[in-house]
Amino acid sequence: MSKAHPGCLFCRILRGEIPATVLGRSERSLIIADIAPQAPLHALVIPARHAADIGEFMAESDADAELADLFALALAFAKEKNIDRTGHRLVINTGSDGGQTVGHLHLHLLAGRPMGWPPG
Numbered sequence: 001m002s003k004a005h006p007g008c009l010f011c012r013i014l015r016g017e018i019p020a021t022v023l024g025r026s027e028r029s030l031i032i033a034d035i036a037p038q039a040p041l042h043a044l045v046i047p048a049r050h051a052a053d054i055g056e057f058m059a060e061s062d063a064d065a066e067l068a069d070l071f072a073l074a075l076a077f078a079k080e081k082n083i084d085r086t087g088h089r090l091v092i093n094t095g096s097d098g099g100q101t102v103g104h105l106h107l108h109l110l111a112g113r114p115m116g117w118p119p120g
């Protein structure tokens, strides 16, 4: 992590200050169970580097490798859970219209039921 961001919920989880159900990790990302699951399987893939959203995240020079790491961890976990076959949904909520409630970029991995479209 480049900076402390003491008040950020996901930075605090990354530092182990707040407990979470850790489902896996990579060099640059952590995957945890969502505390309020919206599907039988609902995980959050969180980059170690704090960025408020995808725009801020992509502005850094090393973002391509970090983004690849984030998706690689999500897809490795999907494979581990055999939902690469049944299907799943990857979501990045951004800003107020996007429904973002935690200001540290994260990727939702949802699976275990058919997903509706359009999303609410």
Ligand code: 5GP
Pocket (backbone or CB within 6 Å): 009, 020, 021, 032, 033, 034, 035, 036, 037, 044, 092, 093, 099, 100, 101, 102, 103
């Ligand atoms: P967003 O609304 O920003 O796209 O997603 C934030 C997600 O974080 C929500 O799905 C919410 O349930 C989850 N969440 C909020 N607080 C906690 C927490 O303390 N622990 C965990 N594991 N998930 C949380």
Ligand code: ZN
Pocket (backbone or CB within 6 Å): 005, 008, 009, 010, 011, 012, 049, 050, 051, 103, 104
């Ligand atoms: Zn953070």
